Amino acid sequence: MTVAILVMLGIGATCGIILSVASKVFYVYEDPRIGEVEYFLAGANCGGCGFAGCGAAAVAIVEGKAKPGICVAADSEAAVNIANVMGVDPGTAEPMKSLNACSGGDRAADKFVYNGAMSCSAMSALYGGKRVCSIGCMGMGDCIQSCQFDAIHMGPDGYPVVDESYCVGCGACEAVCPKGLLSVKTMSQRLLVFNQDDQALAPCQQTCPAEIDIPRYIRLIREGDYEGAVHTIRERNPLLLSCGRVCPHPCEEYCRRGLEDEAVSINQLKRFVADYEMNSGRRFPIACAPDTGKRVAIVGGGPAGVSCAYFLRRLGHHPTIYEAMSKLGGITRYGIPEYRLPDKVLDWEIEGILNLGIDVHYNTRIGEDFTIQSLRDEGYEAIFMGIGAWKDYTLGIKGEDLKGVWQGINFLSTVADHPEKRISVGRRAAVVGGGNSAIDCVRTLLRLGCEEVYIVYRRTRKEMPANEVEIVAAEHEGIKFQFLAAPTRVIDDGQGNVKGLEYLQMELGEPDASGRRRPVPVEGSETILDVDMVISAISQQPEISFMENEADKENIEITRWNTFDNDPETLQCSVPYLFTGGDVATGPSLVVDAIGGGRRAARSIHQYITGEEVQGSPKSLRKQHISESLFDSVPGVIPSKRTPMPELPVAERIDSMIEVDQVISEADAKHESNRCLNCCRVCYNPDVVSIAPSIEACEEGSRNAA
Structure with a gap:
């Protein structure tokens, strides 16, 4: 018995030694994070993530082959916990959603008859598909077959429609689409998508400086989904109330309906849904990514700075705005009069943006209260320069120092900054210039x-760069236009006051670099205009004298136009931590251009502070056009009257700063949205207006409702 026990003990000891040696020789290390990650996964082993089970998914996350938010069954809290385990940016924990960029469906003409295998992949292999649209949806529904969660169905117009409430972001639809039309992205990724030449884009969207998906938001208005329309606009433009009032809508110049009829009133529709939210009594929710803790300084609270801050905050970062004035808005507040953009509207819009969690330092001027270097010393990981163009160009003529001579932006900002004081103006005034600032000045003077009040412009009305609607409004209000006139001196009354403006008559010669005919003076044609006030509104440039005291000034490149030199695709300056947008990047431009620049810079800043390579969007259009999408004619369009802009009569508006342009009615918005052809690169709906009510019927309905 004793011997047997000893033998068993010996065998056991031998086995223990062998196993101990084997564990050292054949040791397989397992990263302890795999178990922690798997703990936070749902444990469903459903395979919806594309991996064999939760264990395989956990391994993929730890190996960097999948993101923390890959699980389609777990919630966002689980994804944040996984991100913390991995020590990565919690912003990567955002849920993924599928998006179909094509609304073309079966509207594009067929180039051949297809009787093969009924799948998109098979059709694509045959000359790229049967339809003439090189980018459009095949319509065979491979994506629908691939979805295990019933999140995609074939819409009535022959293209797949994604139901985001069912979509889990598994990516199966994206994987099977041979045209790359379906993409699975997080909210942050969708915010930072830029127009590319291989996307399904209507000409209006290609033209929009903010790259708003115009056909989509108009379609949502047509369907009565006003909140969805607002969210669609806000993916690209946070200042929709402001743009709905002041944007010159270059998109409408490329509206296909305009080739055969009048262009769709795109901007009025934007204003309609923007005002709808403002007057609804609630703010539509704006989603933000999980906090990253990364801080960015925004210098300048104009449209570029506010937009950049908005997109950075939605990406989970912490922007802080440094603003020289007592309120945000920049040129939209201090350069655009209240009769075009009321302060209360701008206040409401900016309040909603700041409510996302954006800090502001008011009355804080760069070069006096802080420097670029001091911001760096405070720990900001990147800096955005959006200071605008506030320095007026002078006329360069004798007498500009007389009492009664103003510069345009200085005049407008003085009026805006002191609304309680009535600035003393002359009895007769001349404003020199032909742009929007000049028009704003003359209408404000009235x-x-x-x-x-006179506009003095050295070319003709045809060459005026101001918005046509603003010129017409000035004409209605009685502004006098002195065309082909180039000022030569301001006349002194002998006591230092303005007595008149002398100008030379001009005639148009050959076109200059801008394409406009060059004005040529007519010798001996000096003429005096009897005025006691002169405003120069010929253009502006950024004021960058603060750069003289910057520690890094030798490395920060400035152009001869006093703008920050930058990569036009990324808006990154010559020092890597500095980015710019708006007028200080491009020179004086449109508000909507500044908004687009703010978003573009936010994308690059996001790349920079998260350790990614700062690079532009591949195949970026940047307001260029896809040649195949530009038509000479649009057959089949049924003429339909464009909704007129409602405005206050001249007699009711001329003595106050009350808003002139009014918002269209809901009935008119329905009518106007039905005029949209819902273009998608090469296809469109020529007969869509056949179901639309006439403008007269809409007006009758509005009267009855009232």
């Missing part, structure tokens, strides 16, 4: 009590 409202301040000036009896007779």
Whole structure:
């Protein structure tokens, strides 16, 4: 018995030694994070993530082959916990959603008859598919077959429609689409998508400086989904109330309906849904990614700075705005009069943006209260320069120092900054220039009590760069236009006051670099205009004298136009931590251009502070057009009257700063949205207006409702 026990003990000891040696020789290390990650996964082993089970998914996450938010069954909290285990940016924990970029469906003509295997992949292999649209949906529904969660169905117009409430972001649809039309992205990724030449884009969207998906938001208005329309616009433009009032809508110049009829009133529709939210009594929710803790300084609270801050905050970062004035808005507040953009509207819009968690330092001027270097010393990981163009160009003529001579932006900002004070104006005034600032000045002068106001412009009305609607409004209000006139001196009354403006008559010669005919002076044609006030509104440039005291000034490149030199695709400056947008990047431009620049810079800043390579969007259009999408004619369009802009009569508006342009009615918005052809690169709906009510019927309905 004793011997047997000893033998067993010996065998056991031998086995233990062998196993101990084997564990050292054949040791397989397992990263302890795999178990932690798997703990936070749902444990469903459903395979919806594309891996064999939760264990395989956990391994993929730890090996960097999958993101923390890959699990389609777990919630966002689980994804955040996994991100913390991995020590990565919690912003990567955002849920993925599928998006179909094509609304073309079966509208594009067929180039051949297809009777093969009924799948998109098979059709694509045959000359790229049967339809003439090189980018459009095949319509065979491979994506629908691939979805295990019933999140995609074939819509009535022959293209797949994604139901985001069912979509789990597994990516199966994206994987099977041979045209790459379906993409699975997080909210942050969708915010930072830029127009590319291989996307399904209507000409209007290609033209929009903010790259708003115009056909989509118009379609949502047509369907009555006003909140969805607002969210669609906000993916690209946070200042939709402002743009709905002041944007010159270059998109409408490329509206296909305009080739055969009048263009769709795109901007009025934007204003309609923007005002709808403002007047609804609630703010539509704006989603933000999980906090990253990364800080960015925004210098300048104009449209570029506010937009950049908005997109950075939605990406989970912490922007802080440094603003020289007492309120945000920049040129939209201090350069655009209240009769075009009321302060209360701008206040409401900016309040909603700041509510996302954006800090602001008011009355804080760069070069006096802080420097670029001091911001770096405070720990900001990147800096955005959006200071605008506030320095007026002078006329360069004798007498500009006389009392009664103003510069355009200085005049407008003085009026805006002191609304409680009525600035003293002359009885007769001349404003030199032909742009929007000049028009704003003359219409403001009328409202301040000036009896007779002139626009003095060296070319003709045809060459004026101001918005046509603004020129027409000025004409209606009685502004006088002195065309082909180039000022030569301001005349002194002998006591240092303005007595008149002398100008030379001009005639148009050959076109200059801008394409406009060059004005040529007519010798001996000096003429005096009897005025006691002169405003120069010929253009502006950024004021960058603060750069003289910057520690890094030798490395920060400035152009001869006083703008920050930058990569036009990424807006990154010559020092890697500095980015720019708006007028200080491009020179004076449109508000919507500044908004687009703010978003573009936010994308690059996001790349920079998260350790990615700062690079532009591949195949970026940047307001260029896809040649195949530009038509000479649009057959089949049924003419339909464009909704007129409602405005206050001249007699009711001329003595105050009350808003002139009014919002269209809901009935008119329905009518106007039905005029949209719902273009998608090469296809369109020529007969869509056949189901639309006439403008007269809409007006009758509005009267009855009232």
